[in-house]
Amino acid sequence: MTTLAMLLLASGTAQAMQRPQIPPMSDAEIRADLKDGEEIESRVDGDMNGDGDVDTAWIVRGEDSRSLHVSFAARGEYDLSHDPAGSVELDPFPLGPAEMTVSKGVLVVKDLTGGTTATAITYRYRGEKGKMKLIGLDATLYSRTYAHDGAGMSWNLLTGDVVATKMKLVGHGENANYDKSAVKRFRRPVRTYYMEDTPDIEEALGMAMKGK
Known part of the structure; x- marks a missing residue:
């Protein structure tokens, strides 16, 4: 390796080492914007837009309201900050705290709502152009x-592919179960849904069962 190449390599390594890390948002930062009666239901930290910095997603729960929020770690010319990247209203009365993970740059939110008739929902979001984009939506009503009877839907918003499942109740008592063999596959036109545009779950599931 030439002396010039070694100097360039050393310079690049030094610059990488000097790149300051942006700490995740603290609970105190999140609470500073909460209203009376609101609290943090759950939160997760991870790189959601592929820039190598740690972003933060959290759910705020109030007496009769609930919402999901995301902020991206941001690097200004002179400062480090956290910029809002999206938010959406959720069902205000879940059957427990939502489960949130970040896997391979994708924010996965699993929510369970309803009562004896419940809806299990999985949202998948990924950062794009400074905003959170919905890339997957699954729902099962049972x-x-x-x-x-029940119904299920799996929607890949990147391809438009939808799998709709009619869940027929079979058996009785301890032997009761769902027959999920009635499956319909179709494709919706691909369009961009940012977090704020997340479709209503009941409406999306109802349309899926009609093949639309």
Whole structure:
């Protein structure tokens, strides 16, 4: 290796080492914007837009409201900060705290809402152009006491592919279960849904069962 190449390599390594890390948002920063009666239900930190910095997603829960928020770590010319990247209202009465993870740059939010008739929902978001983009939406409506039929949907928003499943109740009592063999596959036109544009779950699931 030439002396010039060694100097350039050393310079690049030094610059990488000097790149300051942006710490994740603290709970105190999040709480500073909460209203009376609101609290942090859950949160997760991870790189959600592929820039190597740690971003933060959290759910705020109030007495009759609930919402998901994301902020990206940002590097200004002279400072480090956290910039809002999206938010969306969630069902205000879940059956427990949502589960949030960041896997391979994708924010995955698993939520369970309803009562004896419940809806299990999985949202998948990824950062794009400073905003969170919805790339996947799954939903399953079912009876926790096996009192009626159910329905399921898996929607890949990157390809438009939709899998809709009619869940037929079979058996009784301890032997009750769902037959998920009635599956329909179709494709929706591809369009961009940012976090604020996340479709209503009941409406999306209903349309899926109609093949639309």
